[in-house]
Amino acid sequence: MPHWLHKLRSSRARVWLAFGLVVVFLLAQVAWWLIFQRNTIQQNIEYAETAWLQEAALVQQLWAATAPENRQALLSELRQAFPHLEVEDDRVYVNPERLKAYRTEQMRHLRMFAYEGPFFLLVMLLGLYIIGRSLKSEQELKRRQQNFLMAASHEFRTPISTLRLLAQTLQMRELSREKQLAYLTHMSHEIDRLEDLSERLLATSRLAQGLGQIKPERHDLNQAVSRCLARQQNTLVARGVTLHLEPAPTPLPVDLDPEAFSLVLSNLLDNAVKYSPGPQKPVWVRLRREGSQAVLEVEDRGVGLSRGELQQIFEPFYRVGDEQTRSTRGLGLGLYLVKSITELMGGRVWAEALPQGSRFVLSLPLLEAQGLAPERSLA
Known part of the structure; x- marks a missing residue:
C-alpha cells in the first residue's frame, strides 16, 4: 500500500x-x-x-x-x-x-x-x-487529487517514452520508407494524445479559475455532430469503434461554441470507448427533438455504471472503478469538462445506467423554441 x-x-x-x-x-x-x-x-x-x-x-x-x-x-x-x-x-x-x-x-x-x-x-x-x-x-x-497526479504522470510518461523510443530508433537505424512513415504516423498519434491531455488540463484550469468563456453561435446540432465525427473517424476506427449515427430528421438550431462542443463530444466518445473492453466497440450517437430541447445521446455497450456513480462521475478527478486495479487510462476530468462546458452553453447533461453499458444524454435549448433571431453571438 x-x-x-x-x-x-x-x-x-x-x-x-x-x-x-x-x-x-x-x-x-x-x-x-x-x-x-x-x-x-x-x-x-x-x-x-x-x-x-x-x-x-x-x-x-x-x-x-x-x-x-x-x-x-x-x-x-x-x-x-x-x-x-x-x-x-x-x-x-x-x-x-x-x-x-x-x-x-x-x-x-x-x-x-x-x-x-x-x-x-x-x-x-x-x-x-x-x-x-x-x-x-x-x-x-x-x-482523487493523488490519484489524478499518478494518472497524469502515467498518461504523460507513456507517450513521451514512446516518442523517445521511436525517435531513437529513427536516429540509430536505417529504415525503409514504409517503416519511417509508420513510425512518423505513430509519433503523430502520440503527439495528438499529448495535445489532447494538455487541452483538458488547460480547460479544467480555466474553469477552476472562473475563466471558462465560450462564444456560442447558431448552429444546426446535426451538422455540428457530423463535423466532429468526421474529424475523429479515423481515430475511432483505429480504436475498434463501430459508430452508428442517427441524426434527427429535421434541423436542430442551437447556440454552441464549435470548439467547446467538439471537446464535449470528444470526451463523451472517449469515455464510451475506454469503458468498452471488447475488441468490437459499438457506439450509438443519436439526435432528436424533444419539446423545446435538442437532445444528443451517446450510448455504449461497455462495463456500465452503478446507480451510486451516476452523479459522482461528473465530479473532478473521479474515475470509475477501483484505483488499485484500474486498467483504463484517463485523468478523471473528461466528464467534468462535459458537464461544465454544457452548462456554460445553457444546457445540461446526465447519465443513465443500462442493463449493458451506459448512455449519456446532453440537452440544449432550441433557438426556435425561444423565439430568437436567426443569428446571434455572445461575448
Missing part, C-alpha cells in the same frame, strides 16, 4: 475515533443532565410537601394558642405568609389545589428539560454530521 494512502487511512481512522468519542460524551452528558434534573425536581416536590406539612403543624399549634378574638387578625397574616395553607374551623391543612399546581409546575419544568436535552443533542449531532461530511468530502477530494 502506498505510504500516502496508509497515512490518509490512519488520519481518517483517528478523525472518526475522535468523532465517536465526542458523540458518546454528548449522549452521556445529556442523559446525565436529564437524570439529574429529574432527581432534582422530584426532591423539590418531596421537600415542598414535607415543608408545607411541617408549616401546617406549626400554624395549627399557633392557631390553637391564639385567643378567639385575635384569630381574625392572625388569619389575615397567615394567608399572606402561607398562601398554600387553609384554616377551616380549628383545623389547619395544606391546600390540595395549591399542592397539585406546584407539582404540575415542577413537572412542566421537567418536560421542558426533557425536550431541550434531545433538541440540544440533535443540534450538536447535526453539526458534527455536517463537519464529518465536509471532512469526508475533503479527504475524498485529496484522494
Whole structure:
C-alpha cells in the first residue's frame, strides 16, 4: 500500500475515533443532565410537601394558642405568609389545589428539560454530521487529487517514452520508407494524445479559475455532430469503434461554441470507448427533438455504471472503478469538462445506467423554441 494512502487511512481512522468519542460524551452528558434534573425536581416536590406539612403543624399549634378574638387578625397574616395553607374551623391543612399546581409546575419544568436535552443533542449531532461530511468530502477530494497526479504522470510518461523510443530508433537505424512513415504516423498519434491531455488540463484550469468563456453561435446540432465525427473517424476506427449515427430528421438550431462542443463530444466518445473492453466497440450517437430541447445521446455497450456513480462521475478527478486495479487510462476530468462546458452553453447533461453499458444524454435549448433571431453571438 502506498505510504500516502496508509497515512490518509490512519488520519481518517483517528478523525472518526475522535468523532465517536465526542458523540458518546454528548449522549452521556445529556442523559446525565436529564437524570439529574429529574432527581432534582422530584426532591423539590418531596421537600415542598414535607415543608408545607411541617408549616401546617406549626400554624395549627399557633392557631390553637391564639385567643378567639385575635384569630381574625392572625388569619389575615397567615394567608399572606402561607398562601398554600387553609384554616377551616380549628383545623389547619395544606391546600390540595395549591399542592397539585406546584407539582404540575415542577413537572412542566421537567418536560421542558426533557425536550431541550434531545433538541440540544440533535443540534450538536447535526453539526458534527455536517463537519464529518465536509471532512469526508475533503479527504475524498485529496484522494482523487493523488490519484489524478499518478494518472497524469502515467498518461504523460507513456507517450513521451514512446516518442523517445521511436525517435531513437529513427536516429540509430536505417529504415525503409514504409517503416519511417509508420513510425512518423505513430509519433503523430502520440503527439495528438499529448495535445489532447494538455487541452483538458488547460480547460479544467480555466474553469477552476472562473475563466471558462465560450462564444456560442447558431448552429444546426446535426451538422455540428457530423463535423466532429468526421474529424475523429479515423481515430475511432483505429480504436475498434463501430459508430452508428442517427441524426434527427429535421434541423436542430442551437447556440454552441464549435470548439467547446467538439471537446464535449470528444470526451463523451472517449469515455464510451475506454469503458468498452471488447475488441468490437459499438457506439450509438443519436439526435432528436424533444419539446423545446435538442437532445444528443451517446450510448455504449461497455462495463456500465452503478446507480451510486451516476452523479459522482461528473465530479473532478473521479474515475470509475477501483484505483488499485484500474486498467483504463484517463485523468478523471473528461466528464467534468462535459458537464461544465454544457452548462456554460445553457444546457445540461446526465447519465443513465443500462442493463449493458451506459448512455449519456446532453440537452440544449432550441433557438426556435425561444423565439430568437436567426443569428446571434455572445461575448
